[in-house]
Amino acid sequence: MEPLTWTGPLGQFLNPALYVLSAVFLVAAVVQIVLGIATGGSRVVTNPDGTLSSAGGAYDLSSTATRWLGLGLLIVVLAYIVIGIFTGPQVAGIIGGMSQQLTPVWIALILTFAVSITFKRKLGLYGKLFDSTVGMVGFALVMFWVYAGVMAGLFDWITTHDSLSQVSGMKNKVPGTPMRGAEDGEYAWYLLGGDNLARDVFSRLFKGAWVVVQIAPLATVFAFMVGITLGLPAGFYGGRLDTLLSFLANLILAFPVILLFYLLVTPEIVATGIPNYMATVLFVFPLVFVGVLLNSRYYTQPSFRTPLLIVVLGIMGWMYLSLISDAGTKVAVLPEFLDLFDIDPGILVVFVSVVFVNAPTVFRIVRGLALDIKTRDYVAAAQTRGEGPWYIMLWEILPNARGPLIVDFCLRIGYTTILLGTLGFFGLGLQSESPDWGTTINAGRRLLSAYPHPAIAPALSLLTMVLGLNLLADGLREESLKD
Numbered sequence: 001m002e003p004l005t006w007t008g009p010l011g012q013f014l015n016p017a018l019y020v021l022s023a024v025f026l027v028a029a030v031v032q033i034v035l036g037i038a039t040g041g042s043r044v045v046t047n048p049d050g051t052l053s054s055a056g057g058a059y060d061l062s063s064t065a066t067r068w069l070g071l072g073l074l075i076v077v078l079a080y081i082v083i084g085i086f087t088g089p090q091v092a093g094i095i096g097g098m099s100q101q102l103t104p105v106w107i108a109l110i111l112t113f114a115v116s117i118t119f120k121r122k123l124g125l126y127g128k129l130f131d132s133t134v135g136m137v138g139f140a141l142v143m144f145w146v147y148a149g150v151m152a153g154l155f156d157w158i159t160t161h162d163s164l165s166q167v168s169g170m171k172n173k174v175p176g177t178p179m180r181g182a183e184d185g186e187y188a189w190y191l192l193g194g195d196n197l198a199r200d201v202f203s204r205l206f207k208g209a210w211v212v213v214q215i216a217p218l219a220t221v222f223a224f225m226v227g228i229t230l231g232l233p234a235g236f237y238g239g240r241l242d243t244l245l246s247f248l249a250n251l252i253l254a255f256p257v258i259l260l261f262y263l264l265v266t267p268e269i270v271a272t273g274i275p276n277y278m279a280t281v282l283f284v285f286p287l288v289f290v291g292v293l294l295n296s297r298y299y300t301q302p303s304f305r306t307p308l309l310i311v312v313l314g315i316m317g318w319m320y321l322s323l324i325s326d327a328g329t330k331v332a333v334l335p336e337f338l339d340l341f342d343i344d345p346g347i348l349v350v351f352v353s354v355v356f357v358n359a360p361t362v363f364r365i366v367r368g369l370a371l372d373i374k375t376r377d378y379v380a381a382a383q384t385r386g387e388g389p390w391y392i393m394l395w396e397i398l399p400n401a402r403g404p405l406i407v408d409f410c411l412r413i414g415y416t417t418i419l420l421g422t423l424g425f426f427g428l429g430l431q432s433e434s435p436d437w438g439t440t441i442n443a444g445r446r447l448l449s450a451y452p453h454p455a456i457a458p459a460l461s462l463l464t465m466v467l468g469l470n471l472l473a474d475g476l477r478e479e480s481l482k483d
Helices: 008-038 057-087 089-101 103-118 124-131 133-155 201-237 239-253 257-265 267-271 274-282 285-297 302-324 345-373 377-384 389-400 402-425 437-445 453-480
Strands: 044-046 052-054
Touching (some): 008 057, 008 089, 057 089, 057 103, 089 103, 124 133, 124 402, 124 453, 133 453, 201 239, 201 345, 201 389, 201 402, 201 437, 201 453, 239 345, 257 267, 257 274, 257 345, 257 402, 267 274, 274 302, 285 302, 285 389, 345 402, 389 402, 402 437, 402 453
Antiparallel strands (some): 044 052
16 A cells, blocks of 8 residues: 555645745735835825825735735635545545544534524624634634544544554654555554554544643633632732732742642652642632522522522532542542542643642732722622622622633633643653643654654644634634723
8 A cells, every 4th residue: 555645646736726826925925014014004104295195006916915815725725625525545645534534523613613603693702703803713723623632532533543552563654654454444544654652643643632622621710710719809808818819829920830830740749649639629619609609699589599509519519529539549538439530640630730820820810800890880889789799799890801801711721731731741740651742742852853743743733722722812802802
């Protein structure tokens, strides 16, 4: 069986168009930037005689050319993907093979965008995101990795081989190398090559996305629960409470982040049970937040509030105990038949570390917003109505702080993703055979000069994920400022 090229026979037709369009697009983009600098970024220029006139001419022409060339590039890229989905690697090469494997992701993205754009006027800030080109690009990149991670991690729909399987003769093989002695029903190629242990880089890449999708968003949510629960009363009440909580937050922030991570995830510290005790404290904050939120909202309706709190807090309490309980550790509070989750100890330690590091920053942001918003007229009106402090904090101040918090949430997921990559790169927290991107980059860097593909693939994945989160945050910021 012949090795695959990147574009296969299809490249004979599309590659020349791609090269020409890319070169001309770069030239047009550079010309537009130069003309934009020359005109001061304005379409109106001042003539030597003091009169005003349109920059027009070359600037408008270059802008139009750049847009059309960009559209042409997008069409060519979509042609690679669409043709690859239907023809596979035999016609479209490695790109065709990957496009075909990612078919469920393309379908999920198309459905998501179709439904979101159709009902965008009814979806609040999320719907307004689709009025921003930058926001849509960022959202597409993020959701690509979310869908890919879920489908690879939960359903094995994308991966071509087991991420831990080693195949004889496939060590450090280049992308598109056919498997030796592939059996019926077994995928015939290593689409992105093999790593230094003869494992499929393509499969490990998307299994690693599942690790990121599991940890980064959930850890950020928990960090926000901690930061909001402590930041609102600190900003609202002020005084000694604010002084104490701010001191603790600044104390944590003053410690170097990487060194703090290193201390928390080293085996000696893990053996003492400190991360498990920290999980016991930090993971209780969502329980407290939801309890106070519901109690303050339905305080005047005790017949409805009490059963609601019993049911909601009962379920959340069970989930909380299952989350912190781990047989064989310092914290084992539930018998095995009641334990809902079986979390890998390495993942739990990394999760706790991320929450602990991010929570103080969220606290400071929420505290600053509360200090500002509590002076607004609608807060004074709520106090005049006789509303309680927690009702005002959670139902008056917090909703009006949602714009900056949503933007920070997206940026913080990106920051958390980088932290996870950093931990994996240094071999901390997760097991050495973990397919997470940081661990994979670290394993591939040793042979980077000879075999770059095992490290380049996860590095580009990390880059696109974080880029997408930053663009998404920019789009949300742009639309939230219009409110």
